[in-house]
Every structure is written in structure tokens, then in C-alpha cells.
Amino acid sequence: MKKSLVMITIMFVFTLSVVGCATKGDLAKVQSDEMMTRSKADQAAQDAQAAKTAADAATLKAEAAANRAEDAVKKAEERERIAEEKARSAEEAAQLANQKAQKADDVFQRSMKK
Amino acid sequence: MRLEKGDTLPDVARHFSLGINAVSAANPGVDIWVPEAGERIMLPLSFILPDAPREGIVINLAAMRLFQFKRNADALAVLTYPIGIGTEERPSPTGRMYVERKATRPTWHVPASIAKDHQEKGDPLPAAVLPGPDNPLGEYALYLSKPTYLIHGTNKPASIGLRATNGCIRLYPEDVERFYENTPVKTSVHIVNQPYLIGQRHEIVYMEVHAVPENLNTVEFDKAYRKLRNIEKETGRTLDWSKVKKVLADARGIPVPVFEIRKGSAEKIEAVEVQHPIELKGKPEIPELKADDWSVLVADVPDEIDAVRLAAIINHQGPQIPARVVAKGAGYRVIAGPYHAAGEARDAIKRLRIDLGIEGTLMKPVKEVVTRKEVSRK
Numbered sequence: 001m002k003k004s005l006v007m008i009t010i011m012f013v014f015t016l017s018v019v020g021c022a023t024k025g026d027l028a029k030v031q032s033d034e035m036m037t038r039s040k041a042d043q044a045a046q047d048a049q050a051a052k053t054a055a056d057a058a059t060l061k062a063e064a065a066a067n068r069a070e071d072a073v074k075k076a077e078e079r080e081r082i083a084e085e086k087a088r089s090a091e092e093a094a095q096l097a098n099q100k101a102q103k104a105d106d107v108f109q110r111s112m113k114k
Numbered sequence: 115m116r117l118e119k120g121d122t123l124p125d126v127a128r129h130f131s132l133g134i135n136a137v138s139a140a141n142p143g144v145d146i147w148v149p150e151a152g153e154r155i156m157l158p159l160s161f162i163l164p165d166a167p168r169e170g171i172v173i174n175l176a177a178m179r180l181f182q183f184k185r186n187a188d189a190l191a192v193l194t195y196p197i198g199i200g201t202e203e204r205p206s207p208t209g210r211m212y213v214e215r216k217a218t219r220p221t222w223h224v225p226a227s228i229a230k231d232h233q234e235k236g237d238p239l240p241a242a243v244l245p246g247p248d249n250p251l252g253e254y255a256l257y258l259s260k261p262t263y264l265i266h267g268t269n270k271p272a273s274i275g276l277r278a279t280n281g282c283i284r285l286y287p288e289d290v291e292r293f294y295e296n297t298p299v300k301t302s303v304h305i306v307n308q309p310y311l312i313g314q315r316h317e318i319v320y321m322e323v324h325a326v327p328e329n330l331n332t333v334e335f336d337k338a339y340r341k342l343r344n345i346e347k348e349t350g351r352t353l354d355w356s357k358v359k360k361v362l363a364d365a366r367g368i369p370v371p372v373f374e375i376r377k378g379s380a381e382k383i384e385a386v387e388v389q390h391p392i393e394l395k396g397k398p399e400i401p402e403l404k405a406d407d408w409s410v411l412v413a414d415v416p417d418e419i420d421a422v423r424l425a426a427i428i429n430h431q432g433p434q435i436p437a438r439v440v441a442k443g444a445g446y447r448v449i450a451g452p453y454h455a456a457g458e459a460r461d462a463i464k465r466l467r468i469d470l471g472i473e474g475t476l477m478k479p480v481k482e483v484v485t486r487k488e489v490s491r492k
Contacts, residue, residue, distance in 0.1 A: 100420060105146060108427045111469040112273035113201070114228055114250045114280060 115388040119151040122426050124272045128286060128396040130157050133178045133196035133275020139324075139367040147423040157388055158368040161194060162313035162322045165337070168192070170302030171213075171265075173283060175199050175206055176309035176324040176334075177367065178275050180265075180283065182296060195293060198273045198284035206281050206305065211259040213301045216294060219245035220255035225262065228280060237468045247433040252287055254294040258303060265303075266290065270432030271396060288396070307331075310338035310362075312345075313369060317379040319345055320369035321361045342372075349375060398429040400436045401452055405480040408459040409451030412437060412466065412474050421446035431469060435462050450474065 117126070123146045127137040138146055140158040149155070163181060164174040168190060172181045182193040200206035204227075222243040224232075232239045243249045252267020265283040267290035268274070274286050285293055309325035321338070325331055346353055353373050361370045371380050403409055412428060415421040421439045425448050428437035437450045450466070453459040459476055466472040 097419075101145060101147070101423065104420075104423055104427060107470055108272075108430070109276055109278060111427075111431060112198075112270050112276055112278040114278075 115155055115157055115390055117149050117151060117153045117155060118390055121149060121151075121394070122147050122430070123149060123155075124430055125394045125397040126155070126157075127196070127275060128271055129391060129394040130159065131196060131286070131289065132158065133198070134272065135178050135275035136196065136367055137275075139365065142366070145423075147426040148419050156368070156385075158366075160369050162311035162320060162369050163192070164306050164308045164311065166304050166306050170304065171297065173197065173206075173303065173305045174311075175208065175305065175307040176331075177311070177322070180285070180293075182293065184296070193293075193296070195285050195289040196274050198268065198276050198278055200279050200281035201277045204280045206279070206283060207260055207263060208305045208307050209260070211263075211303045211305070213256045213265075213297060213299050213303060214259045215257045215299060216297070217255050217257070218294070219253055220249070220251045220266065221245065222249050222251045225280065235468055237464075250432075252284075252290060254290045256294065256297060265293070268432065272430035272432065286396070308334055310335050311369075312338055312341045314375070317375040318371045318383070319373035319375065321358060321372045322367060322369045323361050323365045324367050326365045327363055345373060345375075398434045398436070400429065400438050403438065403449065403452045407452030407454065407479055408456055409449050409453065409477040410459050410462050410466070410474040411477050412448040412450050412472060414442065414445055414447050416445045418446050421448050424448050427470070428466070431465070435465060449477070451477075 115126070123137045123141070123144065124134050126132075127134045134146070136158045137155070138144070141155045144153060144155055161177070161179060161181075164172055164177070166172045168183045169185075170183060172183070173179070174181070178197050178199055180195045180197050182195075184191045184193065224239045224241060224243065229239055229241075245253070247269055250266075250269055251264065252269055255264050255266040257264050263281055263283075265285065267287045268284040270278070270284075271286050273279075274284060278284075309323060309329075309331050311322040311324075313320045313322070319342075321342075342353055342358065357370075357372045361372060364370075371383060374380050413421075413424060415424060418439070425437040425439050428435045428448070428450060435450050436452070437448055440447045440449055450462050451459065453462065456476065456478075463474040463476060466474045
């Protein structure tokens, strides 16, 4: 029993001494890791910021493109409307010309009777 | 043929002995009075003979064409002329008759119905119109056995190819002269109205249609349909009925191939390009208008085409009223003349009003206006 107690005590002391030594050695490493982590975090934050900026720029670009597209569509619609109007006017003018020609010919045909 | 500047379809029609109906039906969409220079038109110079005995004179009212058959020994010759026919109200008769008598420089005894029409228009006619430019019978007349109907010339050549008579048959002045000489009294006259004609040449079946689908003549169409069905039976082959339907729908008055009795026959058909003649025979001449002539201001027109059309219509009156277009400011002026006396110009004003509903204005000779101004200054 006494022998066992002595063994446990020795192991405990040995463990403590070993633990004590590890805490000391790792401190620098922890500090280094911490620095690295911080640096990584900073980098990540910077990357995130850059990504956000890029995303914002892309959004702006997309919005501008969408605006331009909308503008282009509107202008195309307007041009189509004008073209349709012109075609309608031309058709009306042609119809009117045909009506005038037909009317003139009707008068001519009547004048050909005895 | 390619049109030239200043051509009108009635002038082209007359030159080629065609009616205006035939030329305008063959060329839908072409302006009759102001066609575009360089425009290509089709001259319908092939005809399908009507389904009638090939003797004497056969007239197809639907095609507005007269056929004269002449037998020389064993050969049968056919002469053909375009005609003007009766209006819908006063149509030309159909049936068999013959030439009862003939006359050169005929006097026109005005029928009561026409006298009444003219009276109502404010243009009373004498009981008889003597030979001359105002006589609508022209220089030659053939009186038919059916009372009051004649085949005659005209003082309105532009009416050939129109439904404009009171039932008589009109020919161009140059045609009626030849026709008169070639037609003895007692010649048989067979008048038919066949808008759907089926003919055959060089193993090709042609169809010629003169009535738009809206005016379908079912009796006549059934006859043509039976002929086509018979061709199918005889050959044991089926017609392309879609072609037949298209010919019916277009109604262009020209023979169109619808069936090859022997396959490949239609490949031989070729249209012939006709050169524009140096001058169109019968085209109205427009004499120069001088400062000392009387004239008539017909209208001030803003659009050039309308002005040209109006002048052309006036030029094609019978007798002719010479008219030209003159640029005036931003618009155009149509002026009729020349006239050597005020009375002649006033007669033209009256004709413009009665025949065309146009109120013309008398224009004095420039010299007279100048002289009067000088007199007033003195």
C-alpha cells in the first residue's frame, strides 16, 4: 500500500514537471499561431472586403448593364413604334393614293359613255 | 415590255390592239395613268377562242374581244379585235344575229333613253348627230339584225376594254375600218359571255379567266369544270387543281398552263420580251400652248402624280381635250388648250364640267391681257 502511494506520488510529480515544461515551450508557438491566426483573419477580412468591393462593383456594373439593356429595349420599342407609325402612314398614304386613283378612274370611265 | 416616261396603259393597249381591261387585268397594281418609267408590264397577246362555232363573227363579252373567222380554201384564219361593250345597266345582248346593213360616216339617231340622260346632265343632244368628231359611232357602223344594236367605231378610243356603251359594240377607229372592209352584209354574229375559257396548244391545256371570284358565273364555270374533268378522264391523270384555283383567284385574263398532256411540254413555253415602240400609235398629241392662245385652267394640284393623272385623263377624252402639267410655285397646274377662240375654250369648260365634274377657268391669251393693260394705261 505504502509502495503504491509512493508510485502515484512519483508519477504525479513527474507529470506535473512534464506539464510544467510543455506550457513553457508552447507559449511561443501559441503566440506565433495567434499571430498567424490574426494575420489570416486580417487577410480574410481584407479578402472579404475586396470581395465585397468587387461584388459591389459587379452589382453596379450589372445594374448599369441592366439599365443600358432596358434603355436599349425602350429605344428599340420606340424605334419600332416609329417604324410602325411610318409604315401605317405609308400604308394610309398608299391607300389614299389608290382611292384617289380609283376615284379618278371611275370619273374617267363615266366620261367614256356616249 | 418596259414602260417609258409619259406612257399610259390605254396608249400601250391601243398600240398593241388590246383593251384597257386586258392590260390592267394582266398587270395588277400598275397605275393606269401614271405607271413608273422602267416598270415591266405583260402584254396579253394570246387568246383562247370562245366555245362557239368557228364561223362569221364571234364576240366574247367577258373577254371584251371580237373574233372574225375567215375560211380561205381549207385554212381557217382568225382576226381578233378588242371591243368596248354595254354597261351593267344597259348590257350588250347575247345570242345569234347577223349583219343587216353597213354604213360609212353614219348619222347617230339618238335613242330616247340617252337623250333623257343627257338632258338630265344639262347637255341636251340633237335628235341626230351628224358624222364628225362628236359622233360616238365614229366613221363606220355595222347594223345588227337585233334592232338598235350596232358594231361601230368610236370617238372615245380609250373606252375600248370598258363597259361604257348602251349595248353596242365599239372598236378602235383603226380596227373598225379593217373590220368594216372584211365583213360582208349577212355575216353571222354570235355573241357569248364566257368568262372561263379552256384551250389546248402543243399538248398543254390552258385556262383563261375573266371574272373575279366575287362575280362567279356558276353556269359558265360548271361548263369549264366539266371540260377539265373530261381532260382528266381522257388522259387518266389528275389535274393540279391548286393551279386551277389560283388561275380562278387571279382572274388575269391571260391563258395560263394548267395541265401537260405529255409531261415536259410546258418547259417549251417562253415569254417574249417586246421592245418599246419608238412611238405608241394613237397616243394623244399635245400641241404647244402659245402666248396668244386661249386656254383653260383645269386645276391647281399640290401633288405632281395627281396632276399628271388628271392631265392624262383629260387628254384621253373623246374628242381629245389637250392638257398638260405646268409647275407653279410649290404645286402643279393642269392647263387645257390651245384654243384659237374663246368659244372653243368655253366648249372645253362645258365638257370638263359635264363629263368630268371639273370647273375650269377661262384663261385669256397673254398678248390680249398685255394689250388691254396697255390700253387702260393710255
